[in-house]
Amino acid sequence: MLGLQGRLQLLRGRPSRASLFHTSSTAWASRKVLQKFKLADIGEGITECEVIKWNVKPPGVVQAFDQLCEVQSDKASVEITSPFDGVVKELLVQEGEVAKVGEGLCLIEVDEDSLDENAKKFTEPASPPLHQEQEAVQRKAFETRSEQPPSAPTPAQEPHSSRKRRPHPLDPNHPPDASTILESFSKNVLAKPAVRHLARELGVDLNKLAPGSGRDGRIEKEDLERYLAGGRKEESTTSTASAHQPQSSADVVVELGRTRYGMWKAMEKSLQIPHFGYSTTLDITNLHHILPLLNTCIPPHYLPDPPPSPYQAINPSAVHPAPSPPPVPASRQFSKLTYLPLFLKTLSKAMHEWPLFRASITPRAAGDTAKPTLTVRPYADISVALSTPTGLYTPTIQRVDTHSVFSLAAELKHLSHLGRQTPCGLTPAEMPRRGGTITVSNVGAIGAGDFASPVLVPGGGVAIVALGRAKWVWDVDRGDGKGERRLKIGVSWSADHRVVEGAELAAFVECWRAYVEMPERLIGEAV
Amino acid sequence: MLRSFPPLPRPRVRLALHKYSTSSTCNQLSPQHAIYVSNSVNPYFNLSLEDWLFRHKNHQEPLLLLYRNTPCVVIGRNQNPWKEVNMSALKARNIPFIRRRSGGGTVYHDLGNTNYSIHLPRASFDRHETAELVRRAISTLGIDVRVNDRNDICVGSEKIRVPGPMCVPAANECFRLYVSGSAYKIVHQRAYHHGTMLISTRLDTLGALLRADKDTMVTKGVDSVRSPVCNLRQFSSTINHETFVDAVIKEFRKEYDIRETVQYVDNGEGVDDIEYIRNGMTELLSWDWAFGQTPEFTYTLKKTLPWGTVTAEIRSKHGVILSAAFAGEGDVSQETLEQLGRRLEGQKYGFVDADIVRDITEQDNRYRDIWDFLSSSMDTYSYRP
Numbered sequence: 001m002l003g004l005q006g007r008l009q010l011l012r013g014r015p016s017r018a019s020l021f022h023t024s025s026t027a028w029a030s031r032k033v034l035q036k037f038k039l040a041d042i043g044e045g046i047t048e049c050e051v052i053k054w055n056v057k058p059p060g061v062v063q064a065f066d067q068l069c070e071v072q073s074d075k076a077s078v079e080i081t082s083p084f085d086g087v088v089k090e091l092l093v094q095e096g097e098v099a100k101v102g103e104g105l106c107l108i109e110v111d112e113d114s115l116d117e118n119a120k121k122f123t124e125p126a127s128p129p130l131h132q133e134q135e136a137v138q139r140k141a142f143e144t145r146s147e148q149p150p151s152a153p154t155p156a157q158e159p160h161s162s163r164k165r166r167p168h169p170l171d172p173n174h175p176p177d178a179s180t181i182l183e184s185f186s187k188n189v190l191a192k193p194a195v196r197h198l199a200r201e202l203g204v205d206l207n208k209l210a211p212g213s214g215r216d217g218r219i220e221k222e223d224l225e226r227y228l229a230g231g232r233k234e235e236s237t238t239s240t241a242s243a244h245q246p247q248s249s250a251d252v253v254v255e256l257g258r259t260r261y262g263m264w265k266a267m268e269k270s271l272q273i274p275h276f277g278y279s280t281t282l283d284i285t286n287l288h289h290i291l292p293l294l295n296t297c298i299p300p301h302y303l304p305d306p307p308p309s310p311y312q313a314i315n316p317s318a319v320h321p322a323p324s325p326p327p328v329p330a331s332r333q334f335s336k337l338t339y340l341p342l343f344l345k346t347l348s349k350a351m352h353e354w355p356l357f358r359a360s361i362t363p364r365a366a367g368d369t370a371k372p373t374l375t376v377r378p379y380a381d382i383s384v385a386l387s388t389p390t391g392l393y394t395p396t397i398q399r400v401d402t403h404s405v406f407s408l409a410a411e412l413k414h415l416s417h418l419g420r421q422t423p424c425g426l427t428p429a430e431m432p433r434r435g436g437t438i439t440v441s442n443v444g445a446i447g448a449g450d451f452a453s454p455v456l457v458p459g460g461g462v463a464i465v466a467l468g469r470a471k472w473v474w475d476v477d478r479g480d481g482k483g484e485r486r487l488k489i490g491v492s493w494s495a496d497h498r499v500v501e502g503a504e505l506a507a508f509v510e511c512w513r514a515y516v517e518m519p520e521r522l523i524g525e526a527v
Numbered sequence: 528m529l530r531s532f533p534p535l536p537r538p539r540v541r542l543a544l545h546k547y548s549t550s551s552t553c554n555q556l557s558p559q560h561a562i563y564v565s566n567s568v569n570p571y572f573n574l575s576l577e578d579w580l581f582r583h584k585n586h587q588e589p590l591l592l593l594y595r596n597t598p599c600v601v602i603g604r605n606q607n608p609w610k611e612v613n614m615s616a617l618k619a620r621n622i623p624f625i626r627r628r629s630g631g632g633t634v635y636h637d638l639g640n641t642n643y644s645i646h647l648p649r650a651s652f653d654r655h656e657t658a659e660l661v662r663r664a665i666s667t668l669g670i671d672v673r674v675n676d677r678n679d680i681c682v683g684s685e686k687i688r689v690p691g692p693m694c695v696p697a698a699n700e701c702f703r704l705y706v707s708g709s710a711y712k713i714v715h716q717r718a719y720h721h722g723t724m725l726i727s728t729r730l731d732t733l734g735a736l737l738r739a740d741k742d743t744m745v746t747k748g749v750d751s752v753r754s755p756v757c758n759l760r761q762f763s764s765t766i767n768h769e770t771f772v773d774a775v776i777k778e779f780r781k782e783y784d785i786r787e788t789v790q791y792v793d794n795g796e797g798v799d800d801i802e803y804i805r806n807g808m809t810e811l812l813s814w815d816w817a818f819g820q821t822p823e824f825t826y827t828l829k830k831t832l833p834w835g836t837v838t839a840e841i842r843s844k845h846g847v848i849l850s851a852a853f854a855g856e857g858d859v860s861q862e863t864l865e866q867l868g869r870r871l872e873g874q875k876y877g878f879v880d881a882d883i884v885r886d887i888t889e890q891d892n893r894y895r896d897i898w899d900f901l902s903s904s905m906d907t908y909s910y911r912p
Contacts, residue, residue, distance in 0.1 A: 042713065050605065050747075050748075050749075052604065052605045052820075052822070053820075065715060067715075070604075072604060072605045072630045072749060073630070074630070074631075075603075075629075075630050075631035075632070075677075075709060075710045075711055076629070076630050076631075076710070076711035076712065076713055077603075077604045077605070077628065077629050077630035077710075077711070077712045077713070078712075078713040078714070079712075079713070079714040079715060081715045095822075096747045096822050096823050096844075191651070192653070192656055192782075194782040194783050194784065196648075196650075196651040197588075197589060197651075197783050197784065198784060200587065201784075
């Protein structure tokens with residue numbers, strides 16, 4: 001016999017329990033459980049809130065999405081809505097008290113079968129489910145609910161009439177269904193509001209694009225456009241000839257990205273520096289001969305797949321543990337040495353002999369009229385120009401003279417690994433305010449250039465060198481006049497003429513050449 | 528901006544989807560536009576308009592509202608007006624204070640201050656992004672402002688630093704003066720960030736009104752974070768309400784790709800009859816909202832009078848005196864003091880009718896002195912427009 005309660009259940013879309021409806025508690029199948037409703041993460045790093053006002057006092061009936069209370073945190077006033085239909089039995093945090101995120105706000109009594117997996121994520125059973133006492137409470141709850149006048153739809157657009165169980169928007173694991181994908185994106189996908197808005201308009205699911213090219217993996221407008229242009233271009237090739245290419249023939253205005261704009265600003269400032277240039281060619285044939293030898297003795301901890309230990313039958317650690325260097329992360333491992341670490345090492349040797357090139361102009365306030373000073377460092381810090389998908393950076397390797405050629409190679413590998421990530425993985429640790437005193441730009445890796453005229457920026461040291469591409473040439477000065485095939489590389493220096501003289505730079509470069517063209521002397525210097 | 532595809536049609540105002548119950552719909556203001564500029568300077572109207580737009584606009588679409596008010600002090604949702612505002616200064620200048628619906632601290636509005644309000648879907652709301660929008664708008668007017676880590680906008684001389692080559696910009700350096708304060712409201716599926724912008728405000732009035740000197744009042748609510756302020760006009764002679772409004776609208780259009788025309792809101796037909804707004808204005812004026820939302824506080828007073836000293840500790844919650852404990856040293860009856868205290872229980876703080884304690888105060892000069900001291904300490908000002 002279908003009672004009033006059974007009819008109400010039908011209205012709510014739940015299977016009728018009419019046949020089980022009895023006044024005796026033992027036959028009652030739908031159990032009531034007490035759920036603790038926790039303060040969900042409001043976002044923005046907020047960890048606690050003060051409860052300003054409760055909109056319902058126990059025992060108070062609430063329906064899903066009714067306003068439960070208002071909390072305040074920092075400068076934000078937040079309305080918290082009820083996750084489901086139920087009766088608020090107890091307030092756990094009173095008005096004026098502070099609730100921490102994750103703490104219980106109140107206890108709501110609900111039908112057990114109405115708890116789905118999602119609800120369980122932000123609520124938990126408050127106590128072991130009551131049984132025998134349930135019946136009287138249940139009947140009272142049902143009666144009060146049936147007496148409730150049908151509430152007018154709230155300003156929110158959800159269809160309340162069907163009273164469908166919907167995951168609460170506060171639930172961080174809100175499952176995306178067709179409508180929610182287009183309407184409200186999960187908080188896990190980072191994108192500026194404008195980008196979300198645009199994506200929503202175009203019907204693009206941001207989850208497909210994550211992570212994007214912006215900071216912290218934010219999806220930027222370009223990612224959206226690229227995603228759509230990719231699809232569009234395919235369409236246009238298959239469509240008739242009358243279809244236009246997405247690329248218009250008119251001028252297109254493009255904004256400078258953050259790094260490029262940073263380069264712009266730095267370069268404008270570089271106009272303050274009087275540059276002078278000096279170019280020469282270094283003979284790296286000897287380096288070329290050494291390189292394969294060095295490649296065979298790269299220390300195993302730098303190798304991605306180290307060869308088996310040469311010690312088969314005997315163990316150096318038998319008496320005492322042999323020194324084992326700390327494990328090296330994959331980003332620092334390399335399998336082949338290049339010229340650049342050797343250039344850096346030899347440069348640091350020359351810098352050691354030339355304090356001027358270990359100096360930087362002491363930073364001073366704009367408008368400071370005292371005589372400028374140079375700060376000379378005991379170590380050689382060299383910055384390396386890194387061209388990455390996100391832009392041009394100049395990370396610094398500190399104390400190059402304390403590094404071995406191998407550890408320099410590891411460092412360079414690590415920097416290029418960080419730089420190649422989007423967004424850029426370089427941090428102020430790799431790019432400290434106090435940069436190198438000399439910058440090295442290996443532009444020869446990109447193109448077969450011989451010479452360049454690099455530009456110094458304020459704070460970028462006193463000199464910058466651009467390395468061209470090594471090429472085999474016929475050197476007529478060698479081989480007793482008969483000539484010889486030599487490997488040469490063009491190097492172009494620019495220096496700050498406020499502190500460096502032309503002759504000093506030339507002499508410094510000759511000092512460097514002495515190391516580069518005869519690398520064997522490094523053995524004598526035992527580093 | 529690089530666009531390589533035609534924009535999809537944007538849903539226009541849906542006349543069929545009214546959220547408010549009125550009969551005449553033809554010339555009534557719709558809450559579904561994207562950019563609103565209020566030509567009204569009535570603070571009660573503007574705050575209610577903001578709330579109406581907040582609750583009725585399609586919650587997936589961004590909305591911008593700009594407005595300015597005649598002189599008034601606006602306190603945060605959960606603040607103590609007696610602690611935050613100098614009531615006697617308010618009274619002297621006949622300026623109201625209004626409790627707004629968003630959180631945060633106390634600010635002073637006048638016609639030299641422009642308020643912006645950005646409404647967004649809750650899921651994509653980001654305080655920093657909205658603050659950055661305003662910052663960009665101001666920078667197009669030629670003023671270099673920064674957003675600090677509390678998302679306030681500040682300006683002033685920066686700490687000297689020499690930038691490295693193409694290095695990551697350092698965190699905000701020392702900008703010392705504030706030009707804007709922000710507050711937020713977050714509901715089920717919508718959130719807004721609104722803030723002030725000091726363009727040419729009377730800073731002397733601001734200082735006088737926001738200094739209450741009630742150090743012995745300890746309140747449970749939110750205390751304002753006091754910061755030194757300055758006007759943007761100091762940094763540019765071309766900035767005013769109109770140029771600021773235009774700059775923010777332009778930046779908002781760019782950020783959210785809005786092409787719609789600006790809706791100017793004037794008091795009058797089609798606006799004043801919106802019931803939600805009318806009710807909102809009435810609520811803002813009511814004692815229940817203005818004073819009755821004050822969180823619990825305790826006020827400790829001490830006064831030395833010719834005949835002795837009296838200390839009082841008044842506890843109040845929701846604007847009502849819970850208890851008033853008096854203690855007297857000197858020639859005064861403790862019993863009468865207790866009687867006085869009991870008489871005050873349940874009375875509205877600051878609005879205690881002198882008649883309630885007349886029989887006690889008329890007993891003796893001493894009690895009248897105590898009462899005078901008490902009522903002047905509980906000074907309040909209720910604005911009647």
